[in-house]
Amino acid sequence: MASKDTSLALGMVSLMLHFSWTWVGLVITEGPKGLQFLSDVRAEMDKNRVCVAFVKMISNAATSYYLNQQKHYFIIKETFPANVVIIYYDAESINDMQHNVGLHLVTWKVWVTNSQWHADLTGNNFIFDSFHGTLIFSNHHEISGFKKFIQTVNPSSYPEDIFLQQLWYWHFHCSLSDSGCVLENCIPNASLAQLPVNRFDPAISDASYNIYNAVYSVAHALHEMLLQQVQKQPMGDGEAVVLSPWQLHTFLKNIQFNNPAGDQVTLDKKVKLDAKYDILNYWNFPEGLRLYVKVGEFSPHVANKQLTLSEEMIQWATAITETPNSVCTESCHPGLRKSPQEGKVSCCFDCIPCSENEITNDTDMEQCVKCPDHQYANSQRNHCLQKSVTFLAYEDPLGEGLASTALSFTLLTAAVLGLFVKHRDTPIVKANNRALSYTLLISLTCCFLCSLLFIGRPTTATCILQQTSFGIVFTVAVSTVLAKTITVVLAFKVTAPGRKMRQLLVSGAPNSIIPICSLIQLTLCGVWMGTNPPYIDTDAHSEHGHILIVCNKGSLTAFYCVLGYLGSLALVSFTVAFLARNLPDTFNEAKFLTFSMLVFCSVWVTFLPVYHSTKGKVMVAMEVFSILASSAGLLGCIFVPKCYIILIRPDKNSLHGFRDKTHSGRKKP
Structure with missing residues (x-):
C-alpha cells in the first residue's frame, strides 16, 4: 500500500544540488528496499557529480543491538569530513539508530532522512539535540475529518482502546480507580488537540495512512466483487450469495480509485504514480520542542521546478549558524x-x-x-x-633618451666637421687625408640620424629605410676607415721613388675602396629588397598586455648577410690598423683607427647575443643603442685626439711644431 518511492532518491539528490553538497554520507538499513534505494541514490549522485563519502549498512536484527551500538559509534567517528548524511531506514531499526546517534551528540551533522523520527527521547534532557535541523522527506497526507476526530475522541468513546487510556493517563493527570480499570479525576473536557505538538503530533503517520488506504482498497474490492456476483445471479431464486476468500485477490489486484483525500490508490506498480514529498524541518531546540515545520516540497510531476524550498525558514543543526557546506575539497575559484x-x-x-x-x-x-x-x-x-597597441615612441622615456642621444651626437659630429673644414689647411688635417676625414664625418652623421628611423610608429617606408640605410651608411663609414688605414700603411711603407705603390698612393687609389665596398653592400640590400623586404608586423607575446608594432626583417638570411659583410669589412679594417699601429710619425692615426675598430667590433659582437635574448621594445632599443655606441666609438677614438690638438694644443698643429716632432722622432732610432 505504500506510495511508489522511486523518486525519493531524485528528490534527495536535488536537495544536495540546491545547497551544493557534493560530499555526502549514506546510512542504509539492510533489506530489499534499502538496497534498492542505495542503487537509486548512487545512480542519481553519479549522474549529478555528487560523491559518496561513505556507505554504512545497518542490520535490522533485534539481537544485534550491541553490535549496532558499536557500529553506529564507528560511523560517527569515521565520517567526520562529511557534514551531510542521508539516512534511509525501515521503522524496525530506527529506534536503536536514533538512540546511539543522539547519545554521542553529533551536533555538527545535517541529517537528511525519509521519514519522521519515531523514538521518544523524553527524559534524556540533552541541552543540544543531535537531530535538531534534520530535513525529512515525508509523504503528503491529509484526510478529511481526521482533525475533527482527534479533537473529539476520548476514552469514553472507545472504552476498549487501551492506547487512548494510556494517553489520557500520561497527559491529563488522571488517576486509576480502585479496580485499576477506570480513569478518574481527569482534566475536564480534555482533548488531544490541546496537547502541544512536541507531546502529540495530530498529523497522520505514513503507516496509518497506508492502513487507511488498505481498508478502503478492501472495501472497494468487496464492493466490486459483490456487484459482479449480484449481476450474475438470476433474479428471484432466493439463494444467498456465497463468496470464497481467494476470489478477492483478483479484484484487489486490479483495483484503482481515489480515496477521500483525493489521492489515487492502486496496487498495480505500473500504474502507481511517484509520491510527492513534503520537506519538513525538525525543530528541537531547546530539547523537547519537537516541531515539524514544512519548508518545501518535491514533486516529480513538475517539469521545470520539481524542488521548491524556503531557505529562510530552515533551522540548521545546533552549532551551525549559516548554511552548512559539505564538500571534499572547497571549490576552485576563478583563476x-x-x-x-x-x-x-x-x-x-x-x-x-x-x-x-x-x-x-x-x-x-x-x-x-x-x-x-x-x-x-x-x-x-x-x-x-x-591589449593596448605600443611601439618605441618618442614619448616613451626610453625612446626620448635614445632620440636625444642621437641628435646630440649628430650635432657633435657636425661641429667636428665644421672644425675640420675651418682648419683644413693645418698640418694635422692635411696629414690625415682631409677628404677621407670629411667622408667619415658625414657618414657618421648619417649613422646617428639613421637610428631615428627605429623610433616612432613603424611604417612600410621606415621599415625598409631602417635596414638599407643602416647597412649602406655603416659600410661607407667602415670602408672609409679601411681607406684611411691603407693610406697610412702606403705612406710609411712605400718610400722609394718611382715604385708602383707610390703611384697608387699619389693617385688616391685607396679612396676607391669606399665606392667598391659600398656598391657590394648596396647590391646585397637590393637583392634583399627585391626578394623578401622588411614589412610591418605585430608581436602580441613579447610584452605582457601589449601588442607591439614592429618591423619584421623579412628575409633573415639577407639581414645576416648584410651584417656579416659589414662585420667582415670591420675585421679587415681592424687587422690592417693593428699592423700599422706602431709606425712613427707625429700625426700617425693608425693607433686611433685600431682602437676605433676594436670598439666597433666589440659593440657588434656583443649586440648579436643580447639582441636575440631580448623582446619587444627593448630589442629595438638594443639595436638603436648598438648603432649609437659603435658610431660614437668611431667618432671618439678617431677625432677626439685631433680636436684636442686643434683646440687645446694649437702649438703642435703648425709646420714648425710638425718638423720638430718629426726630427725628434727620427733621432730615437
Missing part, C-alpha cells in the same frame, strides 16, 4: 583549475593556478582557457583584458 587527486573520487581535487595568459572565469573549471592574441589575462587570471 584556478581543478586537478584530480590520484586514487580519489572526482569531488576530491587540487586547485592549481592557470598558466600565463590563461584564465578560468567560473568556479570548478577543469581546464583553463587561453586568451586570444589580442587580449591578455589579468593578475587574478579570471578575465581577459584588451
Whole structure:
C-alpha cells in the first residue's frame, strides 16, 4: 500500500544540488528496499557529480543491538569530513539508530532522512539535540475529518482502546480507580488537540495512512466483487450469495480509485504514480520542542521546478549558524583549475593556478582557457583584458633618451666637421687625408640620424629605410676607415721613388675602396629588397598586455648577410690598423683607427647575443643603442685626439711644431 518511492532518491539528490553538497554520507538499513534505494541514490549522485563519502549498512536484527551500538559509534567517528548524511531506514531499526546517534551528540551533522523520527527521547534532557535541523522527506497526507476526530475522541468513546487510556493517563493527570480499570479525576473536557505538538503530533503517520488506504482498497474490492456476483445471479431464486476468500485477490489486484483525500490508490506498480514529498524541518531546540515545520516540497510531476524550498525558514543543526557546506575539497575559484587527486573520487581535487595568459572565469573549471592574441589575462587570471597597441615612441622615456642621444651626437659630429673644414689647411688635417676625414664625418652623421628611423610608429617606408640605410651608411663609414688605414700603411711603407705603390698612393687609389665596398653592400640590400623586404608586423607575446608594432626583417638570411659583410669589412679594417699601429710619425692615426675598430667590433659582437635574448621594445632599443655606441666609438677614438690638438694644443698643429716632432722622432732610432 505504500506510495511508489522511486523518486525519493531524485528528490534527495536535488536537495544536495540546491545547497551544493557534493560530499555526502549514506546510512542504509539492510533489506530489499534499502538496497534498492542505495542503487537509486548512487545512480542519481553519479549522474549529478555528487560523491559518496561513505556507505554504512545497518542490520535490522533485534539481537544485534550491541553490535549496532558499536557500529553506529564507528560511523560517527569515521565520517567526520562529511557534514551531510542521508539516512534511509525501515521503522524496525530506527529506534536503536536514533538512540546511539543522539547519545554521542553529533551536533555538527545535517541529517537528511525519509521519514519522521519515531523514538521518544523524553527524559534524556540533552541541552543540544543531535537531530535538531534534520530535513525529512515525508509523504503528503491529509484526510478529511481526521482533525475533527482527534479533537473529539476520548476514552469514553472507545472504552476498549487501551492506547487512548494510556494517553489520557500520561497527559491529563488522571488517576486509576480502585479496580485499576477506570480513569478518574481527569482534566475536564480534555482533548488531544490541546496537547502541544512536541507531546502529540495530530498529523497522520505514513503507516496509518497506508492502513487507511488498505481498508478502503478492501472495501472497494468487496464492493466490486459483490456487484459482479449480484449481476450474475438470476433474479428471484432466493439463494444467498456465497463468496470464497481467494476470489478477492483478483479484484484487489486490479483495483484503482481515489480515496477521500483525493489521492489515487492502486496496487498495480505500473500504474502507481511517484509520491510527492513534503520537506519538513525538525525543530528541537531547546530539547523537547519537537516541531515539524514544512519548508518545501518535491514533486516529480513538475517539469521545470520539481524542488521548491524556503531557505529562510530552515533551522540548521545546533552549532551551525549559516548554511552548512559539505564538500571534499572547497571549490576552485576563478583563476584556478581543478586537478584530480590520484586514487580519489572526482569531488576530491587540487586547485592549481592557470598558466600565463590563461584564465578560468567560473568556479570548478577543469581546464583553463587561453586568451586570444589580442587580449591578455589579468593578475587574478579570471578575465581577459584588451591589449593596448605600443611601439618605441618618442614619448616613451626610453625612446626620448635614445632620440636625444642621437641628435646630440649628430650635432657633435657636425661641429667636428665644421672644425675640420675651418682648419683644413693645418698640418694635422692635411696629414690625415682631409677628404677621407670629411667622408667619415658625414657618414657618421648619417649613422646617428639613421637610428631615428627605429623610433616612432613603424611604417612600410621606415621599415625598409631602417635596414638599407643602416647597412649602406655603416659600410661607407667602415670602408672609409679601411681607406684611411691603407693610406697610412702606403705612406710609411712605400718610400722609394718611382715604385708602383707610390703611384697608387699619389693617385688616391685607396679612396676607391669606399665606392667598391659600398656598391657590394648596396647590391646585397637590393637583392634583399627585391626578394623578401622588411614589412610591418605585430608581436602580441613579447610584452605582457601589449601588442607591439614592429618591423619584421623579412628575409633573415639577407639581414645576416648584410651584417656579416659589414662585420667582415670591420675585421679587415681592424687587422690592417693593428699592423700599422706602431709606425712613427707625429700625426700617425693608425693607433686611433685600431682602437676605433676594436670598439666597433666589440659593440657588434656583443649586440648579436643580447639582441636575440631580448623582446619587444627593448630589442629595438638594443639595436638603436648598438648603432649609437659603435658610431660614437668611431667618432671618439678617431677625432677626439685631433680636436684636442686643434683646440687645446694649437702649438703642435703648425709646420714648425710638425718638423720638430718629426726630427725628434727620427733621432730615437
